[in-house]
Amino acid sequence: MEPVAATNHPIAIRPAGAIHHDLSSLLRDGRVLAGEVLKTLNGGGLLIGIGRHRVPAQTHLKLDPGHHFLFQVERNGDQFLLRILGGGGESDLVRFLRQVIGDDRPIGELLSELAARVRAELERPGSNLEGLRRILAGLEGHVFRPGDGGAELGALLERAGWKYEAALLAAALRGGDPAAVAALSNDLKAELLRVLAELHDGPLREAVARALAGIEAEQLLNLARHHTGEPLVFSFPLPDGGAWTTAQLLVYPRGEHEQDGDAEWSEEDGVQRLVLGVSFTHTGPVRADLMLTDELLTARVLVTRPELAQRLQADFPALAERIPAGGRAVKLLAGVGEAEDVEVRSNPLDMQLFRDNHLMDVSG
Numbered sequence: 001m002e003p004v005a006a007t008n009h010p011i012a013i014r015p016a017g018a019i020h021h022d023l024s025s026l027l028r029d030g031r032v033l034a035g036e037v038l039k040t041l042n043g044g045g046l047l048i049g050i051g052r053h054r055v056p057a058q059t060h061l062k063l064d065p066g067h068h069f070l071f072q073v074e075r076n077g078d079q080f081l082l083r084i085l086g087g088g089g090e091s092d093l094v095r096f097l098r099q100v101i102g103d104d105r106p107i108g109e110l111l112s113e114l115a116a117r118v119r120a121e122l123e124r125p126g127s128n129l130e131g132l133r134r135i136l137a138g139l140e141g142h143v144f145r146p147g148d149g150g151a152e153l154g155a156l157l158e159r160a161g162w163k164y165e166a167a168l169l170a171a172a173l174r175g176g177d178p179a180a181v182a183a184l185s186n187d188l189k190a191e192l193l194r195v196l197a198e199l200h201d202g203p204l205r206e207a208v209a210r211a212l213a214g215i216e217a218e219q220l221l222n223l224a225r226h227h228t229g230e231p232l233v234f235s236f237p238l239p240d241g242g243a244w245t246t247a248q249l250l251v252y253p254r255g256e257h258e259q260d261g262d263a264e265w266s267e268e269d270g271v272q273r274l275v276l277g278v279s280f281t282h283t284g285p286v287r288a289d290l291m292l293t294d295e296l297l298t299a300r301v302l303v304t305r306p307e308l309a310q311r312l313q314a315d316f317p318a319l320a321e322r323i324p325a326g327g328r329a330v331k332l333l334a335g336v337g338e339a340e341d342v343e344v345r346s347n348p349l350d351m352q353l354f355r356d357n358h359l360m361d362v363s364g
Helices: 021-026 090-103 107-122 129-140 150-158 164-173 178-185 188-198 203-228 306-322 352-356
Strands: 010-013 032-040 045-050 053-059 068-076 079-084 232-240 243-251 272-280 284-292 296-303 329-336
Touching: 021 053, 032 203, 090 203, 107 129, 107 203, 107 232, 107 243, 129 188, 150 232, 164 178, 178 188, 188 203, 203 232, 232 272, 296 306, 306 329
Parallel strands: 296 329
Antiparallel strands: 010 053, 010 079, 032 045, 032 068, 045 053, 068 079, 232 243, 243 272, 272 284, 284 296
């Protein structure tokens, strides 16, 4: 396959064989992605990393191993061109990430802190009771409640703030379509921005700003995860006693799995894997690994207490009948593990970008 001729620092991909389906789906025309030079090859070639994929390439540039870059895909049939954008655009992403890394806190903790601050303001003489009650009701509307199902969770994640800018652009392109604008008004980030603009300086405004910073940190961190092919992390609050805890949903690229030695969880093309983790005051950490194929939904739930695992296993037959699996068979398993195996962590410092770049800005 001959590379497409181009200028402006082209890197033309010349695969040794046909590009497999996952990579072809990733390299959609016009898409902007991140790449890394992994090694140089004989004859002026390179091996570049695009997420979890390794791709042989040819270029006129001299690029050394470890070089990071942003590129835009240009596709013509079965020919691909990766056009570098600027000179090392990835450093911009790393710089922005350094600025927000300290703001990455669990959304349940941030919203619970904000709700507590609102309730304290409600007790203060002379407060704007109507406005404060409206803020509190808005926050409570973004909490996943017992009895809610998949449709409610999907709607909650859609308006959790991480798609706000994209929805805002879509509404503008539609000429301010009333339905699009109405949907935007229910977005968590939009609500917090509106409240921030209405408040005077003080502890309540600072709590709103911290919640906004947490959402924006998650947005940028997921952008970095997407560029390197790591699982995306979506957080949402859940009731936990008198406060809110945070559930984390990890969405892996389709077909990608961790190797744990269990044949039942072996890698299979087209399998979608998700991991849901949460920790409640009275149960401790709970982890659910879900695998979805065209025929089967399998969920393995891990906890740290044997009596809790027994209770879950006893409840699973009734639960399996209630799960809307789209005609798939449902298999539910419960197990006991050590705390370090049950807890779902999404430490930003473990991300590929921070493994390849200094967390501290040492350019000065």
